[in-house]
Amino acid sequence: MVLDSKAVAWLQPAGHLLFLAILCPSRAAEIRIELSKFMTILDSSLRRIRWSYRFVFLLSLSLFSCTSEYKDFGSYRVVTATDGLWGLRCQPRTELYFLDRSSARTVPVYLGTCSTPRFVTKQMHVPGDPSCFAISDEGTSLVYFHRPNWCGAGEDALRKAGGVYVHSETNGDTLLYSDNQVGQIWSRAPIESQSIRVGWKGSELSRSGAVCSQNLIIRADGSEAPEGEPRTIHGCPPAAINGSSSEDGS
Numbered sequence: 001m002v003l004d005s006k007a008v009a010w011l012q013p014a015g016h017l018l019f020l021a022i023l024c025p026s027r028a029a030e031i032r033i034e035l036s037k038f039m040t041i042l043d044s045s046l047r048r049i050r051w052s053y054r055f056v057f058l059l060s061l062s063l064f065s066c067t068s069e070y071k072d073f074g075s076y077r078v079v080t081a082t083d084g085l086w087g088l089r090c091q092p093r094t095e096l097y098f099l100d101r102s103s104a105r106t107v108p109v110y111l112g113t114c115s116t117p118r119f120v121t122k123q124m125h126v127p128g129d130p131s132c133f134a135i136s137d138e139g140t141s142l143v144y145f146h147r148p149n150w151c152g153a154g155e156d157a158l159r160k161a162g163g164v165y166v167h168s169e170t171n172g173d174t175l176l177y178s179d180n181q182v183g184q185i186w187s188r189a190p191i192e193s194q195s196i197r198v199g200w201k202g203s204e205l206s207r208s209g210a211v212c213s214q215n216l217i218i219r220a221d222g223s224e225a226p227e228g229e230p231r232t233i234h235g236c237p238p239a240a241i242n243g244s245s246s247e248d249g250s
Contacts, residue, residue, distance in 0.1 A: 074139010075099050075169055077108050090152035091115060094132055096144050111167055112146030113153040130191045131184050136220040141168040143196055143220045145184055166222040194220040212236035
């Protein structure tokens with residue numbers, strides 16, 4: 001075992017006492033008492049050092065470790081993941097997986113990541129799920145808003161284009177709208193079950209006729225419907241808000 005200079009410095013007094021005990025047998029009892037006192041002090045110091053290392057280790061775990069909880073709904077797994085720094089570095093996020101029970105595959109298939117900022121759910125008392133994902137009652141289909149650049153989302157998320165997808169056991173994964181056509185919104189307004197609410201910002205009409213600045217309700221089976229009245233917002237040309245498109249030339 002190799003001792004560093006600090007360890008040698010700690011052990012030098014003990015070596016001196018042992019050397020004196022050899023040279024002066026008559027003072028052996030007195031030296032044993034002093035040596036016992038020194039070893040008690042040394043043991044106490046080492047305990048403090050060990051606890052300091054333990055504290056640093058536990059603190060590092062709390063700061064940089066990740067925790068997650070999950071629930072299964074039919075063919076889908078919903079994971080709530082939290083990064084270290086008590087959520088200060090990255091807000092909690094939702095990761096969605098497909099459980100392919102029709103094959104021998106045991107590892108859940110990653111689908112996407114979405115989330116709602118904590119200040120929205122806590123301070124505005126707005127539920128996060130209706131802006132993020134919805135699963136059919138049967139658990140056989142899912143609609144979700146994939147956000148690849150969300151903090152902490154990881155490499156799997158970045159390999160997939162952002163936008164609204166619908167996934168089903170039979171048809172797999174389908175991109176409905178890219179993230180330059182829709183935006184994530186949060187609202188306390190009631191929403192039908194098995195659906196999400198997004199904002200339509202496309203320059204043309206959506207499949208169901210939504211115009212730019214109008215809300216869009218998308219169900220877990222992929223069907224959709226416009227919601228509310230158009231609003232004049234930045235980024236929506238007047239022609240788009242009025243419902244015109246390049247296809248009809250109006």
